[in-house]
Amino acid sequence: MRDAIPVPARFWQDCTIVALVIGVLAWLSIQFARGPGELAAVWFGNGILTGWLMSRRSPQWPAYLAAGFCAEVLARLVAGHPVPYAIAIALANTVEVAIVAIVVRQRIPDIGEPRHWVRAGGIAIAAALVACIVSGLLASAVKALFQQGSFGISFLAWFSAHVVGMVIFATSTVVLQREGRGLFSADGRRVSFVLAMLLVVVVSVLVFSVRYPVLFLAYPPLLLGAFRFRFPGVAVGILVLGLVGSVATALGRGPITLVDELGTAGHVALLQLYIAGACLMTIPVALAMAERKRLNARLRESEQRYRMLTDYSHDVIVRMSPSGERLYVSPSSRDILGWTPMEMLGSRWDLVHPDDRALQRQTMQEVLASGEPRIAVYRVRHKDGHFVWIEAVTRPIPATDGHGMDIIYTGRDISRRVAAEQALEASRDELARLARVDALTGLANRRQFDERVDLALQRLRRHGTPVALMYLDVDHFKRINDTWGHAVGDKVLCSFAERLSRCVRVIDLVARLGGDEFVVVVEDAMLPAAAEAIARKLLAEMHHCIEVEGTALTVTTSIGIGYTVSAVETTALLTTADAALYAAKQAGRNTYRMRAVTDPRYGDELAGL
Template sequence: MRIRFQLQAAIVLSVLVSLGTVWVVAATDRAEDGASRTQAQAQLMAHEVTGLLVLTQEYARHAEPRAAGQWQARMQAIQAALADEHASFADGPAFQELKAVADALPPLFDTLQVASAQSDAFSERRKEMVLDRLLTNTQAMSDYAYQWHQDAVQERLEASSRFRLAALGGPLLMLLVVIGSALVVRMRVLKPMQALERATQAVASGDLATRLNNPAKDELGDLARHFDRMTASLAGSGEQLRQSEAQLRAVTDNVPVLITYVDRDQVYRFANAHHRVVFGVEPERLLGRSLQQFWADDKAAYAQMRPPAEAALRGESVVFESLRGTPRGPRHFQSVYLPDLDERGQVRGFYAMTTDVTERKQVAAAQAISEERVRNILRHAPDAFVSLDIHGRITRWNRQAEATFGWREAEVLGRTMHELLIPERHRAAHLAGFERFRETGEGPVVNQRIEITALHRDGHEIPVELSVGAVREPEGHVANAFLRDISDRLAAKQQLQALARVDVLTGLPNRLQFNERLPEALARRQRSRAALALLFLDVDHFKSINDSRGHAAGDAVLVQFASTVSACVRKTDSVARLAGDEFVVLLEGLHNEAEPQAIARKIVQAVNRPMQVEGELLQVSTSIGIAYLAPEALPVEAAALLARADEALYAAKRGGRNGFRMLALAASSAEDAS
């Protein structure tokens, strides 16, 4: 292949790689920005849904118009946010489930408002059912919002990984192109030119048998063959010598390199036609003029050329770069000055071969900018970034790593991540995993995200999310690790779970937690064959307390009522608030029917003691329904047992309130009452 075509191809490839790298980095950067915005919106949505859950519970306690208005305003804000398109998350299962549940909540809340406005027994039961569904669906919304947020975090991390890969891979590819171009210049131009120099020196010393014997099918190969023919013709007549010189000029004129010969007085004696292409001057204009004369209009260029020229005239081979003005503007050139020695070793002049390396310099500059950008990104990354060498020693440690773990970069460089960050009880396993990673580039933490425990400088442990990626180097595999402190995330998750399972007013387990405990208790009863009882109780005439004294007084009654009931049962028994003034007590490990009746009697007597409410004594009573499941009774579903206790409660109310009624489930059928 012709050298000029190879050089042109190298230039075109460099430009294409540069443009492609810029495009890929820009695209991945936009993708990362989009993922970050989606993550922020998902996090905001999780916060809004948590607030909706709190408003739902508040309305369940008070049924105030203010709480209803706040609930509906927040619900409208959530629906407006969900109506927007969310790029890649719009079709995600968590997002779709969230929208579906959000669409179903307003009708439920409207039904609850209608039921709350009515005071008959049917409306009360309907209110309880609707409220239960509303709380369950709101909790489901919270779960889906949390899952959506997790999906958004995953997408943002993947977008960040793609951006880092593009930012690192592009400069590496450009570096390979530059190295390839340099190798092409060295192998295809410089080495043949050095061989040409040695051959010309031999011919100048009188050795006309010297031959280059270069078989290459390119310009320098042509030059070498012409040179060989020229030296052969030197043995002939002077006319043949002149013809050979003409042939040599024809060859040098076709080489895409500036070739000149300068004598010991720094006067040009030869210049090829490529000067016409680069500088727009005829080669003959250089002949007989000194370097200083020809570059009189570009004193800066002459100042760069003078020291290498003087060195070449002292017998030194010189390679240097310079910036010169051309019709196309300033261009960067790389020049090789080779001294021309006579048979006595005296310098007669030097050969100069100059190549335009502007494109290569531009590629190098772009690469330097890209590398600096990567360093800035890692320096200001929101995650702690740690780079490890083949031996596991830390080679890079960004600002976030300092903030997260308390160690400054100067203190950790050269030390291993295991000795600094990994607790001693996990150190052996991590070291074994790193040895596998070091040898094969594979392991349980490579290119994955896992949660581990890390150490702070002061010794306390930090839960972090670890992501490790393999990088193959000539000496082996090294690692880049990102560590994110997830303490706040875990605390928020625990807080959400706690809020969803505990009644905010009384601190007792709520309906959700009770619905989990009751089937478990029935399963234990089936294994142990012990008796079990469920007490369903409420505050007599609680609505009149709310209406006459206000919701604050009603809440105070419920708090004292919950405390009184809890004090009347064993520590192993379960007390829960289902809704409003409805409470349940689950008694396990019973031996006979008298035990739940004794506890119910104790509760009735304790509740009858006057309560101190807003500075006044208030007389309160309770009605209790007991569903008793004897040891020999057949298995029963949780819903059936709860329905039986509810039936007993209404029997107690019909009997005059301030007392209890018990309905037992017989041995022959779980539906028979005694």
């Protein structure tokens, strides 16, 4: 057999508190009611019990309803009501509470959520009207049966008293249950609330202790309580006003009793109208203040989220005026740029790299003109002096004064990305250079040589500029490699390339085709004299020994020069220069020979030896 679920002790304490509050309020209302039956101006207990139920789980409701029912029966018995009458009236009150609580719970499950209060208020009022009609009919029938009173008068008195009590105290109890713990958490707040309610007590007593029409004087303290403390202030203030008014009216005191012709029922009805007027004045104020508090809480939450995003964002967030004056800078500026937000405020154009200031101004103008965001990359000076690359997304936002537009941009440090892109670009340039440069000597390679020869012959066709091609190789280079090794041979080639580069002009191209084969492209109107001058100068230069690892090596070169003054094919020029080199080797090496590809005077004869 499953064990019974234990009920926490606090639940029974809660039920006891409810029974005590309902019983005391019922007894007080009965004691200060006059005339046949109970003509209380306001019935407090049902509204408090309904608000209590709305703050508890539905399965616990029967226990609370039973506690309230028993407490009211006991209060009525103590007041001298017959047992059947006490039970029947208490049952009518219990039915009223149950109807309102069930309807509101079904329509608004989370009644404690402030954003549901406006809708919940409308549903609760409608449910209260229906429930008070039902309970009023039951109670009036019971009174007519037991006390022989007027059914209509009893119904109106009951309905008025219960509607006012339900609307005020059900709502106030729900709010007090949700926020009451924090409402008086500070000592100053508790003292302020007690003083405000004491003011209501004093003014209410004064108003109902004189026979002058000064009922309106009680309203300002009630409004103060509603303004300062919202629904708890309304609930306690109306409770005080109702109790004081009921006691005074029951004793025949106060401004309400000035009209003797109304009788007891009329006085009670007038008191109810007076209390209803107090409700109409204070409840909207309490609702407005509660809504204001909720909106302020949402605003604070939104500001906290915004502040958290800006304060802990790694990006720099800046708000600027159209003139470029910084109005706000997020704390991340210290991490990225070394500057504190205060140091960056104002017109600090000096922080932007001089080459990028025009770009930033142009971006701001485009954003303000188009209303569309823009992305710009520029440099900002770090506090230690170097510049940081910033990628900023700039967009317009409404100005703080409501007139015109400001600019907000979010910038991130992309210095590493820029450095990587620059390194990649440098690598591409280096690869492109290596693809056109001989790795050993640093001279142009065959690829660059082919491009240069083609361009030179194209210029020859367009402008008639003569072109000469010099073929060179190192005499007996294989013997140097075999004797001294390839390392020495490489150093000989490098030294030869250096001397050859010194002998040519800036406009000439020196290239290594491979091995010990070199070539020079010469474009000059003075050909072939210019090519001959280069050849003689190189031969003279090679008379000096090449020092390699402490050994002086005598190195010579053979040179073949092919030239043309008219348009020819590349192959023809290469073949002519190669034939001239062969002729130089046949002549004993360490010399040069020159041939013309086409020459009107000499045909294919040697142009010079």
